[in-house]
Amino acid sequence: MPEYMGKCTNCYKLHRYHSTIKDRDHCPEWCECGGTITRNVEAELESSRSTKKWVTDNERWSISMGVPASQVAEFRKRFPNSTYNDRGDLLVKSRKDKLRQMKERDFVELDKRN
DSSP: OOEEEEEETTTOOEEEEEOOTTTTTBOOGGGOSOOBEEEOHHHHHHHHHHTHHHHHHSOEEESTTOOOGGGHHHHHHHOTTOOBOTTOOEEEOSHHHHHHHHHHTTOOOOOTTO
8 A cells, every 4th residue: 555644634733644545635544533634745755765775676576577377388488587477477576687587578678768
């Protein structure tokens, strides 16, 4: 669940809380005032920058480099150094591993600056 930060319009307290996107503008349940939150987007962005290393270095399943479930066995043979789950998602261990696997498949990373 994403983390949000903001000030309650009812009790005027600053909150840092986890919430679903649907409920992000409401005061957290543990506050019990029932007010709405004015989000501090700059603080949220700053907080996410400090955790960027954690996000980029963790293992994750890539749907975009995955394959249809019916072709998992074939791709396990074709790319023996790759790990697929039963749904066909590809395990990416780090950014370096992602770039290696992209190169094996002749994929090109899009330049985000263009």
